[in-house]
Amino acid sequence: MIPVNKFKLTSEDKKILINAVKNNWISSAGPQVNLFEKKFSKLIGKRYCSAVSSGTAALEIALKIINIKKGDEVIIPNFTIISSAMAVIKQGGTPVPIDCDLQTWNMKLELITKNITKKTKAVIATHIYGYPIEIDKIKKICKKKKIILIEDAAEMLGHKYKNKYCGWYGDISVFSLYANKHITTGEGGMILTSVNKYKEKIFDYKNLCFGKKNRFNHYDIGWNYRYTNIQAALGINQLKRINKIIKKKKRIGKLYFNNLKNIPNLFIQKPKLNKNFENVYWVVGVLIKNKKITAEKFRKKLEKYKIETRAFFWPMHKQTALKKLNYRFRGSFKNSDYLSKFGLYLPSGLETSKNEINYVCKCIKKITSELNF
Secondary structure (H helix, E strand, O other): OOOOOOOOHHHHHHHHHHHHOOOOOOOOOHHHHHHHHHHHHHHHOOOOOEOOOOOHHHHHHHHHOOOOOOOOEEEOOOOOOOOHHHHHHHHOOOOEEEEEEOOOEOHHHHHHHHHOOOEEEEEEEEEOOOOOOOOOOOHHHHHHOOOOEEEEEEOOOOOOOEEOOOOOOOOOEEEEOOOOOOOOOOOOOEEEOOOHHHHHHHHHHEEEEOOOOOOOOOOOOOOOOOOHHHHHHHHHHHHHHHHHHHHHHHHHHHHHHHHHHHHHHEEEEOEEEOOEEOOOOOOOOEEEOOOOOOOHHHHHHHHOOEEOOOOOOOOOOHHHHHHHHOOOOOOOOHHHHHHHHHHEEOOOOOOOOHHHHHHHHHHHHHHHOOOOO
């Protein structure tokens, strides 16, 4: 089976991990965490950076430190992982999902403006799958409306938009270091800001809000979202090769695009839309235009050829967990509804070989021919 994601630790990665264990720096205390945070913040261009236990934890802390509460609305993508919605709900706020564009799969800007109300306190702008969202325009909207911008760049580490790294634009920015991301420490996340008043709050809320005078008299409800030194050691080493990683992801995407672009009724995103919209191909997704053939049917066909694929995100307006809470979502979500039914992504991990990609493409061509695409 060709897996949808394939990752391999290098010999240097393994050496770094062994050294961290030998030096007994394996908990959240240790020099590697601070060093990783410094290198990460320097790369993105933010003043402050804090390593946390996951990208979801980073989102929860971000919403906590801006004091999201009952009655507050937070605009989020409808087409994304559920973490954004759940983080808003955890703070007592109301998520307001926005439908996506069919070309980039990112939130539609005109719908962001349309859905801003007096209750809107923040926008979580997420870069989805490959193309960066027009984050500079969202930043202007937020500044004009005096709304906080949280930039979710979980899938974009090392990628640029208009000569700035994704993650630079947000008042607060978050990243994930999960196993399928550009660099991984197994689990983990980063939260960054250049706003002074957020710096101490970020550290406190990831670290149980210990008291200043009496350590064990906790001044607020925080969490143990700390990050370990052993993870940081691995992260530092991978961060050194982030440019090579990004180049490789783009090569994988271009190889798929060149092989599949001429198949009727099968949409694959271009490597570039224009000079500002280059695709990093965090995952390589395809969208079936023949509505008689669902992504699930196509997935089962590929599975017979020992090819693993993964369904696209299930949109927020269709999430069972959110329906149980009786949320009433505003507007139409026809685009994200379409993507969820007819989209899937292909094996595109860093260790996916050229031969494997060519084999996947050969099988796709055969299947589409058999199904009369």
